Amino acid sequence: MLLRLMHEADDAPYLAPPSRRTQTSITGIPAPSAASMPHGQIIHQEISPTLERREVLKGSRLSDTYVRLKHPEQDFFRKQAADELEAVAPAPEPRTGAERVWRRARITLFGEPLTTAQQIHERLTKVKALAVLSSDAISSVAYATEASLAILITAGLGVLHFNPWIAAAIAALMLIVGASYYQTIHAYPQGGGSYIVARSNLGDWPGLVAAAALLIDYVLTVSVSVSAGVDAIVSLNTTMLSKWAVPLGVVFIIFIMVVNLRGIRESGTIFAAPTYVFIGAFLVMIVTGIIHAALMPGGLFTPIPPHIHPFGQPLGWAPEKLSLLLVLTAFASGCSAMTGVEAISNGVPAFQAPESKNAARTLIWMIAVLVSLFLGTTYLAWRFGIEPFSGGEPTLTSQIARLLFGGSVFTNWFYYVIQFATMLILILAANTSYADFPRLASILAHDGWLPKGFSFRGNRLAFSAGIIVLTVLATLLMVVFSGNTEELINLYALGVFTAFTLSQSGMVIHWWRLRAVQSNGWQRSMVINGIGALTTGLVAIVIMITKFDRGAWIVVLLVPLLVVMFRGISRHYRVVAQQITQLDTLPAAAMRHQALAPISRMDRVAERTLGYARSLGLPVTVVHVTTEQEDDGNFREAFHRWAHEVEIAERGKSWGGRPPAPIPQLVVIRSPYRSLVGPFLEYVRQRRRAYPDGIVTVFLPEYVPAHLWERALHNETALRLKLALYSMRGVVVTNVPYHLGRDEEPESEVELQRRRQRRRPVITDDEEAPAAE
């Protein structure tokens, strides 16, 4: 129809050239000034794909015809090229009050939408980078010592003095891993996440295993950090706060989610503070503790909870319960201190130039801080004979801080500083997962291993899907484990060390491949990464064995499941791409159509549907499925009366060269089992079988009420039909809506249609002569 009109317009005598750009330009002979615009009747109008409207108007004299060009409304689209528009907003201005409120709420919560061009790649100074990238690693000091002690204590209090040895082993491990990543930073200045390093050096499978392990780990980082952060707060007043632990944790997670959906661009500046406060406060605490321990070896402090052993008291020894397995288990728990060490090597591109060098320096600082704080905390806990509470509250560090600062009114405030700094850095650590998880998911989605949705950036440029999935999973873990940090840690670390191992092994291969290019130095690098890979691999095995029955089996089960899922998704996308990207370029008009319309009652909704179908030139079969016997006659009568009236109304008319579609045919299907959907589906199937190469179009009449609540009262059958027809091959479903009582568009289609009918004779169409009216 549009084409025909355009064709006519081309024939019209006074035509504006289509390239005019004025908002409303009039061209014609006699050329009128802007003031003397013709106000004649619009003979016809047309709209181009780029929304320019062209109206042909009748002038004051009989022979005059004018053409008016209208450009699209500039409030939303801006024309960029002959066939291109640009949207100046994510969505048009809201029209109804509810839409406005909803939009206002969204903007308040998440901020104004950002364009892709507004993306900022902030470069981090070393000071900021240490704060942002190492909060995950450093914050683990707050729970790692305690996690290790919580295992040892099961063999009796006396065993706790073993802990410093375990801590020393973990510190050595930190140095080894640090040295390994020092190399990765230099080798992968574009960012060497475990997935990338493992995949590029070892292949798809190891890469995917690393990715799966990391995804699990990021979820656990959120759960563990938030639950440890909550522990720090709950420790302030255990009796009052402990029952609020889980709700508080969920609130924290949702808060972090909202912040991340807003997209944090001030990350460096704002988030530097808690990390340095935490480092400072812990250093002060450790130094104070060491001084106290050195000066006064004999029972200065009165422990606040009654069952904490006053230090200096000889510790018991319970050799019969201590086993190698237990020590290894405690070691495995302590290894949770190492989570997040890889963050700097992932984030090399975010550093100021020279990126690698700055990143390497920052790594060294991070390892130094981590080792000092971890060893310091462990020493104090050992020296003061502090034992962990089951349930984790009050925390070990809270006990130490209260012991050191809680006794005096002058120092008590510092206890609060420590607790709040602990909470903040832990929430910051959870926040780093909110950067890492969505980014890794988007990389995986981009590589086709995850659904495409993970690679879409939302209104605020954040990877919304990843952020939401992470929130749901972390909250689930939080609730299932009742926010118990100790139990969550049992699942932790296995993923990290798996990723460490794969990443370091990848680096070994990397150096081996480079041996031709880089003749000297590759051996040393390979040895360092080799030691890293061996050590972390060994630790991963230790963690898996010792923690298997405490929860690590979940991770052992999940990693292969995830890998299988990745590959399944990837295979699916590849198969689909193979099958659908190759075009056929078939002449389309050769399709054989059958048109069906399930009609339950001859009303305006039905009439509109049939009118629409017929206006496409299709001969429609009306399918009336009836459950009651007595209704048949009524419907048949109503249908034939309508058909007869339409026939009379159309007699003798011709429709602009297009053959009029025949009056629909009727078939009544009696359904004695009262099922409406089943018989109709089977009818469609049998009609399709007649021409297996054709297309059956089902025109579904749908009454659309003005209010949402009213929708429950209509279209239930239409919805079920739609769902069932969706999976039928060669069946196109066309929803023909009939709207009623909407305020913005007061005229019903039928009324407008009728008005247009009245206007019609003005068009000088040689086929539709005015005489016909």
Add this chain to the structure above:
Amino acid sequence: MLLRLMHEADDAPYLAPPSRRTQTSITGIPAPSAASMPHGQIIHQEISPTLERREVLKGSRLSDTYVRLKHPEQDFFRKQAADELEAVAPAPEPRTGAERVWRRARITLFGEPLTTAQQIHERLTKVKALAVLSSDAISSVAYATEASLAILITAGLGVLHFNPWIAAAIAALMLIVGASYYQTIHAYPQGGGSYIVARSNLGDWPGLVAAAALLIDYVLTVSVSVSAGVDAIVSLNTTMLSKWAVPLGVVFIIFIMVVNLRGIRESGTIFAAPTYVFIGAFLVMIVTGIIHAALMPGGLFTPIPPHIHPFGQPLGWAPEKLSLLLVLTAFASGCSAMTGVEAISNGVPAFQAPESKNAARTLIWMIAVLVSLFLGTTYLAWRFGIEPFSGGEPTLTSQIARLLFGGSVFTNWFYYVIQFATMLILILAANTSYADFPRLASILAHDGWLPKGFSFRGNRLAFSAGIIVLTVLATLLMVVFSGNTEELINLYALGVFTAFTLSQSGMVIHWWRLRAVQSNGWQRSMVINGIGALTTGLVAIVIMITKFDRGAWIVVLLVPLLVVMFRGISRHYRVVAQQITQLDTLPAAAMRHQALAPISRMDRVAERTLGYARSLGLPVTVVHVTTEQEDDGNFREAFHRWAHEVEIAERGKSWGGRPPAPIPQLVVIRSPYRSLVGPFLEYVRQRRRAYPDGIVTVFLPEYVPAHLWERALHNETALRLKLALYSMRGVVVTNVPYHLGRDEEPESEVELQRRRQRRRPVITDDEEAPAAE
């Protein structure tokens, strides 16, 4: 297309008359025998609305043409008239394994589907009717006395001796209400439910209030009866079973639901037993109790639970706590014994002839049984000084029964008989609500007060929607109130008495109206119903006041809400009917079409969508919304290459008289805010604004994967578009699916299309000459 083919067929020389009914009939000259069927090529075929296929075949000689008629496959449709088919099954035979399993499971659980004609209207004898229709009323004996005592005991043990007076008042009430309904039975032999009586005599509003009260009451009947039934079982062993009370209740409710979805047709026969066992057992218990009480007035039994007072001990008196309000509250609780009294007058048409007389007799019997059992139980509880347990377990009747029969090994079995009979009759009582609620809902739906869905009969002729809604609500109540019968009873009875009052008031008007016709007797009848109305109205007020803060406020709130909802639904249906039933009979072909297709990638899915749209003769605008800047060029290039190829392929062809649709035009919309849906919607809106009286058809390409799980990986944007476009006026959405990899239909559309292309030249179409190939 179909029409054209039919037209050609009519021109074909050797045509079978369309009335032939053989499965495969061949007609033509030379007329072949069935053995010498022509195996020539099918020149073309057509299908009629009643699924007869007509194939035109080429014979062995060049000039021969045969026509073969094929009747529809008889396994599902049977032809009933020239335009009518009948479905012989509710749905076709399942095709896939999963469908078969699902169907098998459905049949096992709910039974084989039934046709409407299979509906059986069983008539009940008086004996069966008493069992079926009075189970609700009689079963309330199991909890009514206890409910009353549970209120009194709050003023101290001594107050319990007041209870017989309360019981006497309730018994008197039973007689009054019985007399009232005795009259209703005679006045409404077609069934006099409260809604019908109140509406026909007092008008819509009172009718709806009665209906709302009854619906609430039916839900409560299920919850109260099932929870009391569970109490009877739990009483067997309180310590072991009490924690299973709620799950057991839910299982019972679901069991009753399944039974009712199956449709119970054996109701009378099977369900007579528990009622009579219950009546018999309780009579035995009461008689035994009375004999024991008369013969041995001084402390024979040792009470089993330690804190039950040995009877004979003088009861304390606590006048300071006893108030009129408390007595009235206890009375209100005891009134729960009266629920279900109206069942017989609702069910008059189910009786054998003479219906009214039989029903009236049954009513007398029911009232007699009810009064005897209720007074007997109350007497025993009073005589033996039994007090209710908080929480309701063990129940009062269980205590009495154990007291009487639990002491001896020889009589102990009878205690179990009483408990199980109690449970069975209570579940039977819940079951009557499963008949009443859906029936009332279907009447309301039929009158337009509830969504139409409530009036549809399911596979087994049951009103499935009502049954499911009742189950959901009753389960919810069960869980919210933790299956506490006492607390549930506080909501109960108010609805019943409201319905009683309205129904009796309606009867008063009924008699008044009849005074001209029925000169004598109407006064007496009016007085009886008037007393009934007054009394029940008074009781309703008492219940409302005394129970308001114990939960009745929920009912007081819900009834008007439901009435408002009824009227809102009714108004909506009426407005819609007014607006859509009047037909316009517009010539349909005059619609002005605009066709849009949102295309993200030029692949086969897109190609098929565009092909489909073009085959309808519509000039399509391809709308490509892009979020990334670098993609634009690629898509534009791919599109234009495709368009060029199509143009070449179609050049010089004509499509059987129908003008070829033009090659689609392209518009690219850049969306810097990365929103896909917003800009497209606004584009549709602006296109629509150009011709407010036209129709915009949006052709949505949809890739349909073979497996359900794969659907999560596709069409997310299409779904959001569909939802948003649904509420736009004048926009038709056409879903063009592209299927891949389905086993049943192995050939893709494209392959079939191509094959058909190859076959095409055989058709001797004067416009499409074989020379074109």
